[in-house]
Amino acid sequence: MSAPLSPLIHLIDDDEAVRAGLALLIGTVGLRVQTWGDPLAFVSQFDREGIGAIVLDVRMPGISGLAVLDSLMAQGVDQPVIMLTGHGTVDLCRRAFKAGAAEFLEKPVNDELLLETLQGCVRQHVKTRQRNQVDRQASTRYAQLSRREREVLGLILSGLSNKEMGRALQVSPRTVETHRANLFAKLEAESLAQLIRQYATLADQDDGAT
């Protein structure tokens, strides 16, 4: 996956003056901005892999910001979405949050509030991506384990000693020891504690699935 040098903010508003003004303002804190006048073009073309956030106007001709938000969420877009509106009602606000908006701001927007929110969202997005990456690596490694090794991992996580595991699997403790060394190598775990922290959830899910 590509790792962009700096986060990219997507700004969607049908009004050019608003786009230009907000882009200039966001640019002052060193964030890159890509502006979109057409919400549909944005939905079909923007870079889903990049780190950043989305600033979305609620009231646009043709399609409402809420509908755009819904389609982004349905597609599993993970960039945080900040909704902007000139006429915010409680109902609109509630619907936006329910649909998965990260923040809801009223126009005309205060610069500090907008910029802080954007930076917070970007930080949040970076963290989410890192966590997801660790999770993905873990599951790739876990997938390399043989069936016997997964059984051994399950018993290790249950807190059994090598001897007890040998008895449970009806093999010698020496064989258990070999499996144990193999799975530590495959999972790139350096300690029992790290093994438990990274793989307990995966092994549990696997147990539940089989």
Place this chain on the structure above:
Amino acid sequence: MPATFKKHDWPWLVAWILASLLGALWLGNSELARLNEAFSADVRIAHRLLSQRVAQQEAVLATLALLGGTEDTLRPEQRLPALFPQILSVQRRDHDAAWAESPLRAAEAESRRLGRAVLASVDLQRGRYQLLQAAQPSSFAMLIDIRSMVPWSEWPMAPDTSAVQLTLSHAGQSMRLQGGGVTPQDARGWRFRLDKALAADSQPFVLSAEQQVSWSQLPWAWMAGCALVVAGTLLAARSLVNQRREHHRAQELLRLGQVARLNTLGELAAGMAHELNQPLTAVLANTQAASRLLTEDSPDLPPIRAALNQAVVQARRAAEVVARLRRAVERPQLGNQLQALELRAVVDQTLYLLEPELKRLRVSVSTTSTDPSLRVLAEPVALEQIIHNLLMNALQALEEVPATNRQLQVALHSDADQGRLSLCDNGPGIPVEVLPRIFEPFFTTRTGGLGLGLSLCETLATGMGGALTARNRASGGAEFCLSLPLAPTASRAT
């Protein structure tokens, strides 16, 4: 009530037809039942009278047979025709003699066998029959005339004019006793019929009665009257229902109007917010960006200048939005649409529209006016709107007073050149600090209020050359006073 026939009048028409038909049916049926009752009663009486007569004749003959055996020379039977007009003659057969005619001989044998009088011969063509009683030593035979037998003096019907046809029949012969208007082929209408044998075994004549009732004998006048009464009742009911429907519709329209106004206002506010917020967002973003750029150590001036120029352009755009909005909702000049209006009528109309609200809040309204035909110069809709708004205002104030004591006084009077409408409530009055600002736009003490109602009223009043003032009454509550120029007296005549 309009005479036009509308679609929802159909059920009324059907109801009228049905009810009229039912009424006519009932009336016709009762009339037929009454006629039939009278017919049966008359026929029963006639039957009884005739039965009495034939029984009497039988008794006379039996008495004669009993007494006649004595060998006297008085010959009482010869005196009978003088006593009974129907007895034309009496024949006598002494014990050593024989009947001259053979029917009499056969009848004598029959009478002897049955032990009672029998018919010897019947000639209904001529209205006569012979009754014979065999006895010892002498037998008697009477010749009876049927027409004379009928007791016309006691008869229940007028024989010449009665509609009932009476026939006496026996063994294939028949004679008409009474005419009636019955023709066999007249099948239109109804026919009553009654057949009864006379109550005497010796003279078994059958009395047949018939009466023809034609359509024209039905109580048409009553039926028409019934239809008219039903029509009147239904028209009254329809008018009541329509009136209620109209009232309901008027209220519905009023409510719709209010909702529509609120929706329009909401849409206007949303549109205005968007239209203004876009340029304001751009202005704010540009100036804030410029200000941020200026804090840098060696600021790059061209982008800052561009941002500020953009801010100026966008501020002008915002101003243009406001100007456009003003032009869109600008009111036409009221001054040239004034007309003479009866103030009392406008007040009553507005009170009528608010009637449900007044009832709900149990407000007692008193309207007084020194000059009932007080006419002012005003624009009708504007005047109605002012009065409506003032009334609504008063009602809101009265909601804070116990329901048992909510009073609203509307007073109309006129000065030299001004008509005045004063509206007093006994609500909490207007707070002193609010009073000077009460007609300011967007000034309101109510949460959720726009603060435009009274401001609009004042603008409308001054636009029509009048004035609107507010004050607190010494006795508590608020008074609003609307003054408008009087209509010229010349137009009062129109």
